[in-house]
Structure formats: C-alpha cells, structure tokens
C-alpha cells in the first residue's frame with residue numbers, strides 16, 4: 001500500500017525542513033557550539049512571569065477569551081502600533097494571535113485561493129513559503145540583491161506579477177539575511193501592490209532589533225496601504241516569550257472579521273494566560289528590549305570580526321537587523337550547503353543552518369545566529385579557524 005495515498009497534496013508538496021534535520025543531527029553530538037538558534041537565549045523578564053502567575057491565581061485564565069483577544073490587551077497593542085509603527089490603529093483593527101506565525105497563516109488563508117501566486121523575496125523565512133503551500137497557493141520567489149545588503153529587487157518583483165498574483169509576503173528585519181528594507185524600498189513596493197491591487201502580508205517579528213542608523217518602517221503606515229496590508233507582530237522576540245505563543249496582527253477593520261474566520265478554526269483564541277502576560281509586557285518597563293538589542297549588537301560585531309578572520313572561506317553582508325546573518329561560502333565545498341553544514345557539525349561540532357533551507361538563492365550560504373552568548377560565538381569560530389586553517 002502506498003503510505004502517501006492518505007496524505008494531502010499540499011502536505012506532500014512541503015519538503016522536510018533542513019532546519020529541523022540539522023537540529024535532529026545536532027542532538028547526536030555533545031558540546032556543540034550552536035549558531036543555529038533563532039530564539040532568544042535569555043529568559044522571559046520576571047515581571048511578565050509574575051503577571052501570568054497572578055492571572056492564574058485570580059482565575060482569569062480558565063476559559064476561552066473573546067476570539068480576537070481580551071480588550072485590555074488590544075487597547076494596549078493599538079497604542080503601541082500607533083506610536084512605534086505609526087499605523088493609526090484602533091483595538092477593532094487588532095487580532096491577537098498564537099505568535100506571529102498564526103497571524104501570518106491567517107493572513108495567507110484570508111488573502112489567497114488555491115492556485116493563486118504569492119511573491120516572496122529569495123532567500124526568505126521558509127515558514128512563509130510553507131504557509132503559502134499549505135493554503136494551496138504558489139510561492140513565487142524573487143531573488144534579493146545580495147551585494148546591496150540583500151535589497152528588494154522591485155523591478156524583478158514587477159516582472160513576476162501575473163493575473164494570478166494576489167499577495168506579497170516578506171519579513172523585515174529579515175530572517176535569514178539580517179536585511180532591513182528601507183522606507184524608500186517599501187514605498188516602491190507599496191506602489192507595486194497598489195498598481196496591481198495586491199495584498200501585502202508583513203512579518204515584523206524583529207521590529208525592535210535594528211542596528212547602526214537603520215530604522216524600522218511599517219508599510220501599513222502608508223495611508224493608501226490601509227486596505228492592502230496585514231501587518232504581523234509578536235511578543236516572542238521583544239520580550240523573550242518564544243514559548244508563550246503570543247502575537248498579533250493589524251489590518252483594516254473590515255478585514256478583521258474575515259481574518260477571525262481563519263483564526264478561530266486553528267486557535268479559537270490565543271492562549272489566555274499569555275494574553276495577560278503580554279498585557280503586562282506592554283504596560284511594564286521596556287528596558288528588556290534595549291538590553292536584548294545591546295547584547296545582539298555586541299554579538300553581531302563580534303561575529304563580523306570573527307568572520308573577517310576567514311576571508312577565503314566566507315564573504316558577508318553586515319546584518320542591519322534581526323539576530324541572524326547569511327554569509328556566502330566561498331570554498332568549493334560550500335556549493336552544497338547541506339553537506340557543508342553537516343561536515344561542520346561532524347568535524348568540529350559547530351551547528352549552523354544550510355542556506356538552501358531559505359530558497360534557491362540561499363544555496364552556497366549558511367545562516368548564523370548571533371542570538372547566543374558571546375562565548376558561544378568565540379567557541380564556534382575558534383573551532384572553524386582550526387578547521388579551515
């Protein structure tokens with residue numbers, strides 16, 4: 001009997017994740033230097049945990065909440081979206097989701113029909129590609145311009161538009177490249193979306209982690225884009241709340257009931273305990289965000305310095321945001337990034353992520369995370385220095 005015959009086409013079209021494969025392999029080794037994590041290593045701030053405990057003690061978390069999220073939280077989120085993202089938000093335009101991921105999934109399910117095309121930058125966060133496939137859509141990948149800091153190639157994106165194109169989906173600051181799309185690029189992207197009546201689904205998970213003089217820009221803040229943007233955010237990165245599974249999206253008030261129709265069958269509501277924790281996060285001191293950013297900046301600078309010691313092995317674009325970077329592998333073994341990363345793990349116990357996991361333009365690259373203690377970066381590079389010398 002064919003085992004696959006009980007599986008849907010859309011599931012069969014999703015290939016095994018190179019990221020998970022590397023994680024599985026890493027477990028077979030001891031004393032691994034991990035540069036493959038994309039989750040904060042620090043814990044959730046104490047005041048957020050305390051608020052969650054209070055919510056339990058006060059009996060607030062035993063039932064479902066309103067599917068859109070508790071009103072107090074949506075009010076606080078609307079204030080943040082207004083002040084930081086410059087989007088003129090109201091609580092009625094906010095949907096609280098199970099991390100950014102569920103908001104993005106709801107955005108895709110709400111915007112496309114089977115067979116519709118979604119344009120994404122290449123390389124990009126592989127989950128976005130999978131979400132499009134899960135919605136029976138067709139991901140259309142358009143290469144970024146690596147030499148210019150992995151900039152969007154608007155001309156090529158324009159050429160990729162067909163009568164089936166329904167949406168554009170991107171993350172900025174970007175996973176895996178560390179790129180930050182500038183306001184100018186995003187205004188050009190908005191013009192393209194408006195010209196062809198496309199939806200733009202944004203993933204702004206790393207919105208606070210931007211370095212040097214770069215600035216975060218939310219395309220949803222452009223007035224004309226109000227009916228064309230679903231902007232997705234999360235508490236995961238800013239407050240080190242990976243496991244709490246809490247995020248939110250902003251969209252025009254008319255879209256929210258439709259997005260809610262996609263949200264309810266997958267989630268009913270976001271975890272209620274996490275909603276109270278998120279409320280405390282927004283109302284409390286924001287110094288943790290600055291602390292995280294300062295650490296990532298120091299770690300980025302260290303990683304770039306250590307990469308400079310290996311100029312015949314890697315070239316790289318200095319990341320402008322997120323806590324990830326995407327060096328190009330210059331040695332010939334790097335042509336197959338999966339084998340290259342597996343060898344690094346086997347030979348010197350350094351765990352990295354093969355670039356091919358993020359789209360075809362990602363081949364001959366590897367993703368390195370600087371969301372790790374400085375010691376971990378030094379340990380990994382000491383080992384790589386010995387290996388490549």
Ligand SMILES: Cc1ncc(COP(=O)(O)O)c(C=O)c1O
Nearest residue numbers: 038099100101171175205234236
């Ligand atoms: C670009 C990007 N979006 C979303 C997520 C996950 O966000 P959440 O935990 O809020 O679902 C990640 C996690 O690594 C990410 O890199």
